[in-house]
Amino acid sequence: MPQRISDVLFTHHHYDHNGGFFDVFITSWRTHITAERVFEGRSVPMQVYGPETTKAIIGKMRESFEFDVKLRISYNLSDEAGSRIEYTECNEGVVYDKDGIRITAFEVDHRPVYPAIAYKFEYNGKTVVISGDTIPVANMEKHAAGADLLVHEAYNKPWLDALIARYPQHEKALSNPAKYHTTTLEAAQIAQRAGVKHLVLTHHIPAPEANPAAEQAYIEGMADIYAGPITVGRDLMAFELK
Structure with missing residues (x-):
């Protein structure tokens, strides 16, 4: 399940390597409920690793999620900590x-x-x-x-x-x-x-x-x-x- 994902590693920033980040970020954070069980969403910041350009590029992508993120915190009561990203940049x-x-x-x-x-x-x-x-x-x-x-x-x-x-x-x-x-x-x-x-x-x-x-x-x-x-x-x- 995507809720198990808390760490994402990027090798570089061509779109075919980072274009799916929005989906991974949101689906790992949101709680998913089925008739059989509840899959609790990520309640800790996502850990993002990559080369030195990562925070500048992925940070802009995260900014574009802000409308969605605010709704999930205020309306769906998603955990605020899960809306954050912590970066490790290292070549x-x-x-x-x-x-x-x-x-x-x-x-x-x-x-x-x-x-x-x-x-x-x-x-x-x-x-x-x-x-x-x-x-x-x-x-x-x-x-x-x-x-x-x-x-x-x-x-x-x-x-x-x-x-x-x-x-x-x-x-x-x-x-x-x-x-x-x-x-x-x-x-x-x-x-x-x-x-x-x-x-x-x-x-x-x-x-x-x-x-x-x-x-x-x-x-x-x-x-x-x-x-x-x-x-x-x-x-x-x-x-x-x-």
Whole structure:
């Protein structure tokens, strides 16, 4: 349930990475009542983590919620503390360390979007790294070294090149991803050099259909570079680290 969400981490501030914040903020705060039970809304400030631009950008989004927020406090009697946000801005370093969970932010390169960061999660002897959006950077291999799971963005270059050839009038828009993203083969190289145990691809460009044949075509050539398992990530996937 969304009421369990109290912490949100941003890697950068492209709309596809922060556009859903209003929904997360409100639905985690409001109490939801069904015939079977009551899901109490968040009664503490939302903790927001991100690079140095986060408070300025997300703060403006929060200001735009103010009309809705005031109504929920005065009319629906929602908890006032839940209407607030506490920010942790950090490009490099530990941003969360409690209850055995340690989260480290580190810089990546998604220019012209700057700053952009990735996150390393450590818990119970296991490590997960989430790249955010980036070209290949040495920082990724450094922090992903020996990780149990690396969730890395990737685009398929031959597929993108084919689209450019098919739609030359859109060449500029279609070729831009190559300037600030990582190819599938580059992601495989990063995972192999870092000794990652499992590689999950996200942020697919162009997105393959959700079937085994399309996904296998999307990761073509990666197994020649990276010896571990490769998964084409999909929303709501779950991974158990043993």
